[in-house]
């Protein structure tokens with residue numbers, strides 16, 4: 266049902282599914298998707314690289330989310346691909362997280378549609394049967410960080426500007442329980458409590474120390490490191506690795522699935538509050554002023 270809704274959004278956005286489907290095909294040659302998601306398949310290796318291309322900062326607009334969801338679903342259903350690297354097409358920014366303008370000045374129906382898409386992307390990533398490795402080649406706050414936390418392994422480029430973390434409280438908003446659970450499953454309860462309350466954004470050395478990422482490498486080695494990690498993981502028999510992943514993660518996704526509609530209502534009423542809208546507007550304004 267979520268995919269049908271996603272396709273509806275894509276069609277309204279004028280995205281041609283034929284082109285999208287071709288982009289996620291099984292050819293070994295480099296091909297690119299129609300809009301915001303580039304896919305570089307290596308059929309012989311069974312690996313595809315997904316590159317985010319939603320300028321200026323790869324924020325998760327509804328259209329970008331929808332393209333990502335459809336792309337992941339196509340790769341998941343194509344047994345050629347057993348591993349995927351997620352990275353940015355614009356080194357410097359992995360993803361700025363949820364698109365602030367999707368959560369500001371819109372109506373409740375829009376917020377509900379948007380949040381359903383955010384949930385869907387997380388569900389697709391967190392319990393994917395494929396091996397997902399995040400090659401984090403830029404800053405990755407909030408929803409951007411959630412995407413990488415949902416992968417099986419994270420490689421971060423060693424650049425002090427590339428901070429990662431769930432900084433929601435700095436915006437005056439609250440990371441929902443499934444963002445929290447994803448973080449707790451990765452770095453543990455105490456470290457998550459501190460990171461979430463303070464909205465901490467960790468530079469590479471600290472991110473490694475707290476366990477937000479698994480490896481920090483020089484910037485020009487991020488992709489090759491991700492590739493060699495995925496190659497190691499590919500050596501494990503799929504059925505055993507997949508069942509183990511499911512055993513570790515399914516309870517977390519089931520928790521959202523069983524209260525998905527309530528979570529959407531919660532988000533809509535929270536984000537619609539005047540005080541929250543004001544906080545978001547002020548934050549957007551602050552980002553603008555930073556430039557001048």
Ligand SMILES: CC/C=C\C/C=C\C/C=C\CCC/C=C/C(=O)SCCNC(=O)CCNC(=O)[C@H](O)C(C)(C)COP(=O)(O)OP(=O)(O)OC[C@H]1O[C@@H](n2cnc3c(N)ncnc32)[C@H](O)[C@@H]1OP(=O)(O)O
Nearest residue numbers: 324361362363364365366404406407408439441532535552
């Ligand atoms: C009990 C519980 C109760 C309730 C809970 C219920 C529900 C939960 C409710 C809400 C949960 C929401 C969860 C939200 C998750 C998120 O992901 S929020 C987004 C957080 N993201 C950020 O904080 C990142 C902000 N951006 C930056 O820090 C920087 O832009 C950057 C480091 C990513 C890049 O820096 P620069 O290269 O210097 O680029 P600029 O800052 O100049 O930005 C260029 C351009 O892009 C715009 N922009 C930046 N980020 C976003 C964004 N996230 N969305 C939309 N647009 C963004 C920026 O404004 C600039 O625009 P212009 O000025 O050029 O128009």
